Amino acid sequence: MRTIAIANQKGGCGKTTTAINLSSCLVLQGQKVLLIDCDPQSHATMGLDVNFDHEKSMYHVMTPRPSEHLGIEDIVVPVKDHLDIAPSDIMLSAIEQELAGMEGRQNRLLQAIEPLEQEYDYMIVDCPPSIGHLCFNALRASKEAIIPIDMSLFSLRGIAELTDIIILLENRCDHVIEARALVTMYDYRTRYSRHVLEKVKEQFGDRVFETVIRYNIRLRETVDYGLPVGDYDKHAIGQKDYAKLAEEVISAEIVTTTPQANVSNGSHDILRKTEEYISSVSESPVPEEPTPEPEETFPYPAESSYSAMVEAISTDPGHFVSEDETE
């Protein structure tokens, strides 16, 4: 069983969209998945339109109050075949205070998921946009982290702070996390995005997923329907990108089982590279181009991968193959 936290303290960078759609695509690729909503905003729970008993939520799993406490197995709700959710609601926000100063506060989720480890292939944990007890618990319970970045400097600063926590967990709790960044909401039509993508690729190398999640209006719409994008429009760009991410996650299994010493370097590496990256983009503004940008006429590239895009951008933009996008 693999547990993956989707974390970045920057709000709105695509954590919940990634948690929902990666979970759904892992299921489509034959995996059994539990999505754990660790955010009091409960967007993952709402985004899947889950009906649940509010007396049985992630609050009850995390609370130290004996009279309220429940096991995670008591609160899990089925979403569809092979996909379950541990739902949350606003009550979960009380946990930050309830856990303050409590011994073993960082291990509550880790201990909670133990009874279900044989039940699932993956647990995907959607984190809140802050670094507090909930995020810390999510990271402590996970061996891997996906850090969505929406190509903004705030998002990259989120990486730096999150990676600090990951290193702290390594040093203090001997808990090693394999962390990788995921570019989300990528808009290949803007010069800024293309410039930043090239820089990110240069800087992060293998600490970033090859899959890029392109900006796709369907991903926004499907939240209103309470569905993963693929259940609403299986041809949507967003579905293709998340399916590709799921493949990449599944194939990375071997990497996560490499000796700990190698994995451990990853977090230090990602932190150093983030810091170098932030100073490099701060120092080098987006170059001015004399010709106007063909914003509206640029077709989607067929492949959502770094190497394909970076190569196409630097050679011939006309190389992009148009796709039957129904938007």
Ligand SMILES: Nc1ncnc2c1ncn2[C@@H]1O[C@H](COP(=O)(O)OP(=O)(O)OP(=O)(O)O)[C@@H](O)[C@H]1O
């Ligand atoms: N690839 C994408 N293309 C277009 N819109 C997107 C994409 N990814 C996410 N969005 C939209 O951006 C908004 C923020 O996304 P999301 O809720 O996943 O971010 P988040 O990091 O979970 O936010 P928070 O920090 O508040 O939990 C949502 O309206 C979502 O539908």
Ligand SMILES: [Mg+2]
């Ligand atoms: Mg969210």
